[in-house]
Amino acid sequence: MKLLGIAAVDHGGSLGRASALFPHAPMPFVDLSTGINPHSYPLFDLPATILSRLPEAERLRELAGIAANAYGAPSAMHVAAAPGTQILLPRVASLVRPGKALVLGPTYAEHARAAAIAGHTAAEVGDFDALAEADLAVLVNPNNPDGRIVEREKLLRLAGELRARGGLLVVDEAFMDVGPAEHSLAGDVCAGGIVVLRSFGKFFGLAGMRLGFALADPLTAERLQAQLGPWAVAGPALEYGVRALADTEWQAGMRRRLAADAERLDALFGRYGVAVAGGTTLFRYLVLPEAAHLFSALGERGILLRHFAERPQVLRAGLPGTDEEWQRLESALAGWASRRDDALKEIGR
Amino acid sequence: MKLLGIAAVDHGGSLGRASALFPHAPMPFVDLSTGINPHSYPLFDLPATILSRLPEAERLRELAGIAANAYGAPSAMHVAAAPGTQILLPRVASLVRPGKALVLGPTYAEHARAAAIAGHTAAEVGDFDALAEADLAVLVNPNNPDGRIVEREKLLRLAGELRARGGLLVVDEAFMDVGPAEHSLAGDVCAGGIVVLRSFGKFFGLAGMRLGFALADPLTAERLQAQLGPWAVAGPALEYGVRALADTEWQAGMRRRLAADAERLDALFGRYGVAVAGGTTLFRYLVLPEAAHLFSALGERGILLRHFAERPQVLRAGLPGTDEEWQRLESALAGWASRRDDALKEIGR
Numbered sequence: 165m166k167l168l169g170i171a172a173v174d175h176g177g178s179l180g181r182a183s184a185l186f187p188h189a190p191m192p193f194v195d196l197s198t199g200i201n202p203h204s205y206p207l208f209d210l211p212a213t214i215l216s217r218l219p220e221a222e223r224l225r226e227l228a229g230i231a232a233n234a235y236g237a238p239s240a241m242h243v244a245a246a247p248g249t250q251i252l253l254p255r256v257a258s259l260v261r262p263g264k265a266l267v268l269g270p271t272y273a274e275h276a277r278a279a280a281i282a283g284h285t286a287a288e289v290g291d292f293d294a295l296a297e298a299d300l301a302v303l304v305n306p307n308n309p310d311g312r313i314v315e316r317e318k319l320l321r322l323a324g325e326l327r328a329r330g331g332l333l334v335v336d337e338a339f340m341d342v343g344p345a346e347h348s349l350a351g352d353v354c355a356g357g358i359v360v361l362r363s364f365g366k367f368f369g370l371a372g373m374r375l376g377f378a379l380a381d382p383l384t385a386e387r388l389q390a391q392l393g394p395w396a397v398a399g400p401a402l403e404y405g406v407r408a409l410a411d412t413e414w415q416a417g418m419r420r421r422l423a424a425d426a427e428r429l430d431a432l433f434g435r436y437g438v439a440v441a442g443g444t445t446l447f448r449y450l451v452l453p454e455a456a457h458l459f460s461a462l463g464e465r466g467i468l469l470r471h472f473a474e475r476p477q478v479l480r481a482g483l484p485g486t487d488e489e490w491q492r493l494e495s496a497l498a499g500w501a502s503r504r505d506d507a508l509k510e511i512g513r
Numbered sequence: 514m515k516l517l518g519i520a521a522v523d524h525g526g527s528l529g530r531a532s533a534l535f536p537h538a539p540m541p542f543v544d545l546s547t548g549i550n551p552h553s554y555p556l557f558d559l560p561a562t563i564l565s566r567l568p569e570a571e572r573l574r575e576l577a578g579i580a581a582n583a584y585g586a587p588s589a590m591h592v593a594a595a596p597g598t599q600i601l602l603p604r605v606a607s608l609v610r611p612g613k614a615l616v617l618g619p620t621y622a623e624h625a626r627a628a629a630i631a632g633h634t635a636a637e638v639g640d641f642d643a644l645a646e647a648d649l650a651v652l653v654n655p656n657n658p659d660g661r662i663v664e665r666e667k668l669l670r671l672a673g674e675l676r677a678r679g680g681l682l683v684v685d686e687a688f689m690d691v692g693p694a695e696h697s698l699a700g701d702v703c704a705g706g707i708v709v710l711r712s713f714g715k716f717f718g719l720a721g722m723r724l725g726f727a728l729a730d731p732l733t734a735e736r737l738q739a740q741l742g743p744w745a746v747a748g749p750a751l752e753y754g755v756r757a758l759a760d761t762e763w764q765a766g767m768r769r770r771l772a773a774d775a776e777r778l779d780a781l782f783g784r785y786g787v788a789v790a791g792g793t794t795l796f797r798y799l800v801l802p803e804a805a806h807l808f809s810a811l812g813e814r815g816i817l818l819r820h821f822a823e824r825p826q827v828l829r830a831g832l833p834g835t836d837e838e839w840q841r842l843e844s845a846l847a848g849w850a851s852r853r854d855d856a857l858k859e860i861g862r
Contacts, residue, residue: 179566179569195566218527219721254742369565372563372747372748372749391603393602395599398747
């Protein structure tokens with residue numbers, strides 16, 4: 165168990181840092197360092213008043229209803245809408261009085277940081293059962309980066325135990341849009357003691373928009389929304405949220421497309437001897453002894469994966485978007501593999 | 514002194530509510546219920562990646578530097594950027610441990626609400642000197658809605674007193690873009706114990722964008738930014754902020770234009786016997802016995818002013834934007850005045 169503080173943490177998705185790391189890489193970078201869908205929801209025009217006027221409270225309520233429907237929450241009253249889930253994390257962690265926060269790790273590092281900001285003693289644990297001792301228990305389901313899934317039944321049991329002594333279970337379902345939906349707790353927030361986080365930007369490929377949701381019992385949802393105040397969600401994010409979350413046809417098609425892309429990516433890695441150990445259809449999880457070398461070799465060729473400073477044998481790879489990106493990944497992998505094979509021959513000689 | 518809770522408060526700028534209030538008004542409404550500049554900063558195209566990718570940390574730092582320069586803060590390290598100042602209010606109020614929050618009123622009601630959310634006992638006081646007894650003292654400078662200005666010297670003295678016993682002075686300079694700049698505390702945040710709030714959306718006419726800043730000593734600014742987490746500002750807001758806050762030519766021209774518009778508005782009201790009692794060049798403050806009647810009469814003609822439930826003799830009027838809006842306001846005022854004059858004759862008869 166590792167105690168965690170509030171220092172800023174490292175993330176994927178920064179081209180600024182990538183350029184500093186790989187100054188000679190061919191531009192533009194193929195950024196596979198995030199789990200953001202490269203096939204964004206189609207952009208559409210917005211009237212200028214969406215930018216010039218304050219967002220309407222009524223439109224926010226409409227968005228809450230559509231989000232409840234899309235995510236399977238009981239009603240709009242169970243939804244708080246925010247400019248991204250990130251900004252919600254310390255607020256959600258503050259729903260229980262400062263105590264012991266346990267985060268099921270390894271996972272998205274901001275959870276422990278947010279818990280520490282909220283005054284908790286925050287630690288990561290590797291064992292699900294250890295979460296029962298927490299005042300605030302946090303897990304990501306499916307997990308980032310390994311795709312680990314905790315079953316709904318187990319989660320509900322844990323939530324019941326925590327609730328009985330005033331604790332809170334936070335389930336970050338940032339990647340639950342690509343399933344498995346039967347393990348979502350979105351429909352189970354009524355009883356209290358559970359907050360589910362849903363991210364708009366990842367599945368819809370609009371991370372720059374900043375839109376996210378907390379699903380909770382109505383009192384908690386109202387409390388979170390009050391903390392954010394009126395106009396928490398920007399006009400453009402409101403409009404995209406209302407349209408995209410109601411577009412079940414696009415969503416179903418995109419789930420199929422991402423599943424096919426993920427399969428294609430696994431096959432591509434497999435061809436070069438890199439086995440995929442898990443993930444979701446928005447990102448794949450690679451475990452290999454030469455991970456650090458693969459990260460650098462691809463980086464120098466302008467392909468960014470996500471590496472993790474403290475786990476040098478692990479990588480995460482998002483999906484390429486265009487044919488060109490697939491080709492650049494393939495040729496970078498081929499280049500890396502041939503150098504590796506040469507090196508192995510060298511050793512064998 | 515009135516104790517204030519955390520219930521939602523009423524605001525201007527909602528067309529939904531306006532339609533419910535004035536169902537037979539000619540559409541569209543001329544919305545003068547806010548202090549938002551009707552002449553928005555010119556819209557420009559953004560690459561799709563601004564929406565699809567996570568905002569870059571480097572760009573946020575650049576924005577902080579440009580904002581420091583535009584507002585007169587000592588450096589980028591003294592700036593925390595947020596998706597609107599609104600979302601900062603409870604965070605800023607939480608910088609001091611729960612105690613006595615005093616807000617110089619009457620003013621923007623969200624300050625007291627945010628202080629209550631942060632656990633303070635929040636009250637409005639009418640007298641500046643009373644603020645010295647607070648743990649958290651809040652005022653809006655220039656004030657909304659009456660335009661009252663508190664001089665920098667007085668503010669610095671108050672800040673010194675509060676600081677000496679661990680208190681905090683929050684100055685909301687939401688309308689300071691239109692001056693008087695010599696009374697801004699933006700350059701005085703180094704010493705600590707002062708947080709200055711600056712709003713992007715009002716002066717630049719882009720309220721739907723959600724962008725605002727806290728200026729503070731570097732430790733406090735960093736703490737606020739950490740609370741908001743990475744990617745606090747959406748991609749489009751980042752890009753508009755970077756461009757518009759650096760565009761000093763547009764800003765200077767706009768200040769002149771708003772001053773001329775405000776003068777024109779005062780003259781128009783004066784022509785119909787409505788004296789303007791204060792305000793800034795982004796909104797005018799009207800005090801008249803028949804305020805409630807004027808509000809309704811204009812509302813029925815599709816012109817929305819801001820009224821205040823608890824002060825029936827007061828109205829706030831934003832600036833019309835287009836020639837058509839000016840004309841509709843003028844003819845609505847003329848209609849109201851002729852009915853009023855008829856009624857007066859009736860009484861005189």
